[in-house]
Structure formats: C-alpha cells, structure tokens
Amino acid sequence: HLESRARLQQLAQVPSVTPDGETLELAANISSVKELDAALGSGAQGVGLFRTEFLYMDRSRFPTEEEQYEVYRMAAEKLQGKPLIIRTLDIGGDKQLDYHELPEEENPFLGFRAIRFSLSRKDLFKVQLRAILRASAYGNVQIMYPLIASVEEVREANGVLAEAMGELEAEGVPFRKDVPTGIMIEVPAAVAVAELLAEEVAFFSIGTNDLVQFTLAVDRMNEQISYLYEPYHPAVLRMLRAVVQAAKRRGIQVNVCGELAGDVRAMPIWLGLGIHELSLSAQAILPVKETMLRTYARESRALMEEIFKLRTAKEIRDRLERFHAEATLAAGNVRPGV
Amino acid sequence: HLESRARLQQLAQVPSVTPDGETLELAANISSVKELDAALGSGAQGVGLFRTEFLYMDRSRFPTEEEQYEVYRMAAEKLQGKPLIIRTLDIGGDKQLDYHELPEEENPFLGFRAIRFSLSRKDLFKVQLRAILRASAYGNVQIMYPLIASVEEVREANGVLAEAMGELEAEGVPFRKDVPTGIMIEVPAAVAVAELLAEEVAFFSIGTNDLVQFTLAVDRMNEQISYLYEPYHPAVLRMLRAVVQAAKRRGIQVNVCGELAGDVRAMPIWLGLGIHELSLSAQAILPVKETMLRTYARESRALMEEIFKLRTAKEIRDRLERFHAEATLAAGNVRPGV
Ligand SMILES: [Mg+2]
Ligand SMILES: [Mg+2]
Numbered sequence: 059h060l061e062s063r064a065r066l067q068q069l070a071q072v073p074s075v076t077p078d079g080e081t082l083e084l085a086a087n088i089s090s091v092k093e094l095d096a097a098l099g100s101g102a103q104g105v106g107l108f109r110t111e112f113l114y115m116d117r118s119r120f121p122t123e124e125e126q127y128e129v130y131r132m133a134a135e136k137l138q139g140k141p142l143i144i145r146t147l148d149i150g151g152d153k154q155l156d157y158h159e160l161p162e163e164e165n166p167f168l169g170f171r172a173i174r175f176s177l178s179r180k181d182l183f184k185v186q187l188r189a190i191l192r193a194s195a196y197g198n199v200q201i202m203y204p205l206i207a208s209v210e211e212v213r214e215a216n217g218v219l220a221e222a223m224g225e226l227e228a229e230g231v232p233f234r235k236d237v238p239t240g241i242m243i244e245v246p247a248a249v250a251v252a253e254l255l256a257e258e259v260a261f262f263s264i265g266t267n268d269l270v271q272f273t274l275a276v277d278r279m280n281e282q283i284s285y286l287y288e289p290y291h292p293a294v295l296r297m298l299r300a301v302v303q304a305a306k307r308r309g310i311q312v313n314v315c316g317e318l319a320g321d322v323r324a325m326p327i328w329l330g331l332g333i334h335e336l337s338l339s340a341q342a343i344l345p346v347k348e349t350m351l352r353t354y355a356r357e358s359r360a361l362m363e364e365i366f367k368l369r370t371a372k373e374i375r376d377r378l379e380r381f382h383a384e385a386t387l388a389a390g391n392v393r394p395g396v
Numbered sequence: 397h398l399e400s401r402a403r404l405q406q407l408a409q410v411p412s413v414t415p416d417g418e419t420l421e422l423a424a425n426i427s428s429v430k431e432l433d434a435a436l437g438s439g440a441q442g443v444g445l446f447r448t449e450f451l452y453m454d455r456s457r458f459p460t461e462e463e464q465y466e467v468y469r470m471a472a473e474k475l476q477g478k479p480l481i482i483r484t485l486d487i488g489g490d491k492q493l494d495y496h497e498l499p500e501e502e503n504p505f506l507g508f509r510a511i512r513f514s515l516s517r518k519d520l521f522k523v524q525l526r527a528i529l530r531a532s533a534y535g536n537v538q539i540m541y542p543l544i545a546s547v548e549e550v551r552e553a554n555g556v557l558a559e560a561m562g563e564l565e566a567e568g569v570p571f572r573k574d575v576p577t578g579i580m581i582e583v584p585a586a587v588a589v590a591e592l593l594a595e596e597v598a599f600f601s602i603g604t605n606d607l608v609q610f611t612l613a614v615d616r617m618n619e620q621i622s623y624l625y626e627p628y629h630p631a632v633l634r635m636l637r638a639v640v641q642a643a644k645r646r647g648i649q650v651n652v653c654g655e656l657a658g659d660v661r662a663m664p665i666w667l668g669l670g671i672h673e674l675s676l677s678a679q680a681i682l683p684v685k686e687t688m689l690r691t692y693a694r695e696s697r698a699l700m701e702e703i704f705k706l707r708t709a710k711e712i713r714d715r716l717e718r719f720h721a722e723a724t725l726a727a728g729n730v731r732p733g734v
Contacts (some may be wrong), residue, residue: 127493161620163618165503165615165617166502167503167506168506168618169615169621170613170620175616205613207612207614207624207629208629208709209708210709245612245613246584246612246613247631247632251630251631254707272584272611273610275606275610276506277501279503280501282507282508283512291546293585293587293589294582296589307486312662369547370548
C-alpha cells in the first residue's frame with residue numbers, strides 16, 4: 059500500500075493529459091484552507107469547490123466579512139493564480155447552524171436551502187459576497203451559487219453581487235471587476251433549462267450528489283432505499299449529456315464536483331462527454347489521475363455512444379467495467395504517464 | 397353562480413373537441429366508487445386515475461383480494477366499457493397506513509413509497525394485481541404503476557403481474573389477458589429515459605404534482621418555499637414536451653393526471669403539446685371542458701413555440717393569460733360548443 063501510494067505520488071507533477079493528448083483538469087474540493095495543502099501536494103490544478111458552510115458552522119454567530127475575507131484571501135494567495143471557485147453558503151438540508159434556527163421541515167432536501175436561504179437573507183448574502191470580492195484582488199477567485207433552479211435566481215443573486223461591487227467601488231476597495239460567476243447544476247430544473255442558464259453564467263459545475271437524489275427521487279441517506287441511489291442510471295447520464303451540450307453551445311465551461319467525480323469507473327464518462335474539470339477530494343486526485351493517464355478520450359467517446367444505447371444501470375456498470383479491464387490489459391506493465 | 401353551474405352542466409354531453417376539431421379526452425380522478433357518479437354526471441369519458449390507497453387507509457389491516465376485487469369490479473361495471481385506469485398502491489410520502497408502520501424518514505417524499513413499497517412486498521402487490529385482473533373481466537380495466545424511475549422497475553412489476561396472471565389462468569378465473577399497463581411519469585428520471593420506458597408500457601400518465609416537486613427540488617407542502625413551487629417553470633414545460641415526444645415516437649398514449657390538468661390556464665399547453673387525455677377531479681371537468689371548447693389546437697401549437705422561447709415562469713404565465721384574454725374576446729357572447 060505504501061509503495062502504491064509512493065507510485066501515485068509521482069503522478070502529482072505529471073501533466074493531466076490522456077494518452078491521446080486531451081486534457082481534463084483535476085481540481086480539489088476543500089472545506090478549509092488547511093485542506094488546501096494536501097490538495098496542492100496531490101497536484102490539484104485549482105479549487106473547484108470551496109465549501110464555505112464550514113466557516114458558518116461550529117461557531118456561535120455568523121462569521122463577519124473580515125473573518126471570511128481573511129480565509130478566502132489566504133486560499134487565493136496559496137493558489138498563486140490557480141482558480142479558486144468559492145461556493146456561497148450551502149446551508150439547510152442536512153447542514154444546520156447552531157446559532158440560527160432554520161424551520162423544521164418535512165423534507166429538508168426539498169426545502170429551504172442554499173441559494174434559497176441566501177436570497178431570503180440578502181444582508182448576510184451580501185456580507186459573504188463582499189468578502190469574496192475583496193479576496194478576488196489576491197488571486198483567480200470565482201463565485202458559484204448552489205441549488206440554482208431558475209434564471210430568476212441567478213439574476214437575483216447577481217443583483218446582490220452588483221450591489222456589493224457598487225459598495226466596494228464607492229469605498230475604494232480593490233476587487234476583480236470581471237469575477238466569473240457560475241452555478242451548481244444539481245436540480246433537475248437546471249438541467250432542463252441549461253441552455254437558458256448558460257447565457258447567464260461563466261461556468262457550470264455539476265453536483266452529482268444532489269442531482270442524482272432529485273433525478274431519482276431517492277434520499278441517498280435513506281437506508282431503506284439506498285439500493286435505488288444509482289449514479290450510473292441511464293437517466294443521470296442523459297442529464298449529464300444535456301448539460302454538456304447546452305454549455306458547449308454557449309461556449310461555457312462544465313465541471314463536475316460531486317462524489318461521482320472521484321469514482322475512477324466514471325472516467326470514460328467525463329472524457330467521452332467532454333467535461334472540462336473534475337473537482338475532487340484531495341485523496342481522490344491521484345487515483346483519478348492515474349486512471350485518466352491510461353484512458354483514451356477517443357475510445358471514451360465511442361464507449362459513450364454504446365452506453366447511451368443501454369437500458370439499465372447494471373448494463374452500464376458492466377460495460378464500464380469491461381472497458382476498464384481492457385484498458386488495464388492494454389496498458390500491461392507499462393507505468394502509465396511516467 | 398347557480399346559473400353558471402347550470403350552463404356548465406349543459407356541456408357534460410357535448411363532445412370533447414376543440415373548435416378546430418381536435419379531441420382531448422377528459423377523464424376523472426377518483427378515490428372511491430362513490431366519486432364515480434359525480435364524475436360521470438360531469439361527462440367524464442373514463443377514469444384516468446383510480447387512487448387505490450384509500451382502500452388501504454382508514455382500516456385496521458390490508459384489504460383482502462376479495463374486498464379489492466368487489467370495488468374494482470363495481471367501478472368497471474359502472475363505467476360500461478369506458479377506460480378505468482387503476483393505479484397500484486401509492487403509499488408512503490405523506491400517505492401512511494395505521495396498521496403497517498413504515499420506517500421514519502428524513503425526506504419521505506424521496507423515500508420508501510409507491511412502487512418501491514409494492515416491489516418490496518410482492519405478496520401484497522400480487523393480491524392487488526389479482527384483484528385488478530379479476531375485475532378486468534368486467535370492463536375496460538388498465539393498470540398503472542406509480543413513481544416509476546427505471547426500466548427495471550417496470551419489468552419487475554410486470555413480472556409480478558405475469559405471475560398473478562399465471563395463477564388466475566391455472567385457477568380458471570377469467571381476466572383480460574391483454575390488460576394494458578402504464579406508468580406514472582412523475583420522477584425526473586422517467587422523463588429522461590421516457591424513450592426507453594415507452595417500449596415497456598402501453599401509456600404514460602404525467603403526475604404533475606410530484607414531477608414539479610422533484611424537478612424544482614421543492615416540497616410543495618413547505619410554506620417557507622411555496623413561492624418556488626411553480627408548474628409554469630420553463631423546465632417543467634420542457635419535461636412535458638420531452639415526455640410527449642418520446643411517447644409519440646413509440647406511438648403510445650400520454651395523459652396528464654396532476655393538479656395542473658385542472659388549471660384552465662394550462663389548456664393551450666395540453667393542446668399545443670398533443671396530450672391525449674386529462675384526468676381531473678369531478679368538479680374540474682366542466683370548467684376545463686368549457687375552456688377547451690373555445691381553445692384552438694392550431695393556435696395552441698403556435699403559442700407553445702413562442703412559450704418555449706421565454707425564460708421565466710412569470711413571462712410564461714403572462715403570455716398564457718394574454719392568450720386566454722384574446723380567446724375570450726374572440727369568442728364574444730357566443731356560447732362555445734352549444
Ligand atoms: Mg448540493
Ligand atoms: Mg405521486
């Protein structure tokens with residue numbers, strides 16, 4: 059195990075390119091600046107998802123603008139120009155605050171969460187956006203809104219962002235005026251209107267965890283039906299394809315930041331569909347990279363054409379497994395990419 | 397009010413046809429045989445949704461095959477050859493049984509419900525299917541599975557149906573051997589794989605209530621976010637369109653049985669997309685019919701082309717309102733269809 063870890067570690071500095079020369083960026087999901095070191099040590103090409111809710115949890119009041127700014131700036135500086143996508147507060151659902159009671163809900167996953175909370179508390183939302191904007195003077199900072207379901211929500215969020223920019227401008231505080239804003243694609247509605255949303259934002263990041271839950275109407279935490287939580291469901295793959303197609307038509311970037319991104323079996327899906335970037339936990343980066351270094355994009359595209367003809371998740375999983383077995387065999391004893 | 401009620405009542409026997417000669421069948425949603433009389437009095441052309449869960453609720457044990465058979469047969473006979481679509485048990489979510497405890501769930505709408513329950517209790521499921529099959533000898537009975545999310549679930553349910561048929565056959569009990577089976581389309585996954593599902597079943601019935609909930613990730617019972625429950629969301633309309641397109645490609649029928657079907661504002665959506673049948677509460681049938689009798693299918697199709705270019709639910713609702721205002725104006729004082 060130690061040996062394989064050392065072997066993987068050698069891949070950290072290898073360019074993130076398939077054998078047939080296509081790139082797929084590997085970025086990190088982080089919840090704190092501390093986690094950034096491990097991510098960079100594994101060769102992360104940026105942060106695709108900074109989960110800011112952990113700044114809001116484990117304390118006794120909402121963090122101030124100054125407190126947030128310090129954290130975001132530190133992360134931006136450590137990244138030295140690599141992208142830092144900061145997701146605005148994604149509270150609610152199964153994530154609660156000790157000091158601010160959210161209403162009891164019958165179905166919290168379908169409830170008052172994420173951007174819904176932020177848009178209902180624009181005062182708090184603006185504090186966060188000001189902190190992010192101020193940090194944007196120190197690196198390649200980008201903003202991402204969670205749980206977007208409509209064009210209206212993006213516009214409303216961007217309206218608060220514009221206000222925050224106006225204030226900072228008036229105060230003479232520096233920030234990046236063209237800070238890119240993107241959205242999580244994790245609500246089925248966002249998939250269905252991806253073509254409309256693509257005109258409002260600079261990038262999409264597909265959150266597979268929630269997207270699979272809502273698409274299948276399955277709470278992944280519910281043990282009674284966990285067998286129905288199936289990321290390789292043909293419906294999920296069709297939704298991924300629809301998002302990529304909409305993004306490509308408008309020329310915007312599509313990332314994937316859910317758990318599925320860290321599943322090495324899914325690599326031909328990303329290469330086959332033409333995803334730009336995966337955002338992964340630090341420990342998933344190198345295993346995923348190892349798989350990428352021996353997966354041909356061309357073969358992945360052909361595989362996806364086959365896979366879109368299959369009717370069940372089991373058929374899809376079996377086909378992916380066969381693809382990997384053949385790729386491993388073809389790679390033989392050659393250490394890929396080294 | 398009485399006068400307008402009497403005027404509406406005259407429409408009960410008028411053929412259900414648009415001014416330009418296209419038909420849209422109007423069937424009823426019922427929860428008991430008692431409700432069938434009111435529905436037939438309003439000119440219902442059949443039952444598009446018999447909610448059988450009420451046979452299972454308000455009692456102290458599961459209903460026997462004989463008890464269910466009596467009810468289904470009575471409904472079939474009353475309908476005298478008009479279609480009777482019986483939905484298999486749709487328990488769970490917010491519908492519980494006193495005598496059979498379902499597990500406590502964090503998100504019951506995303507939980508152990510409907511066909512998931514039936515497939516986990518094939519003994520109970522088979523009792524219901526046997527009762528329905530026996531009733532099928534007495535009318536135009538059809539079977540509908542709720543909350544279908546995959547091809548596998550349909551096949552598994554049909555497997556139990558085949559077993560029930562085999563048993564009845566062996567017992568020499570008469571039933572309709574080609575009883576049509578259909579599914580509710582109410583899970584976003586079912587929309588995404590509608591083309592695959594259409595090869596497994598004889599009809600679709602779109603359940604707008606759950607479909608809107610899952611598509612928007614909004615619990616419609618949650619007051620905190622009820623403003624986000626929006627059936628006229630452009631994503632919902634795109635999903636309706638996708639379902640109709642898949643069904644048409646395979647030549648199967650598409651009905652709509654959610655609450656949206658009873659909203660007269662939605663009429664041009666059904667005519668424009670080419671829905672076959674609406675299934676409505678008894679009191680909604682005549683108001684919906686009145687609207688249909690003055691709504692041109694041709695104009696509805698043109699309207700939908702416009703509507704699919706709009707970006708927000710508000711724009712869509714406004715456009716629908718304008719369409720209705722113009723149609724009412726055009727109809728003038730002429731009593732439509734009489
Ligand atoms: Mg999420
Ligand atoms: Mg339902």
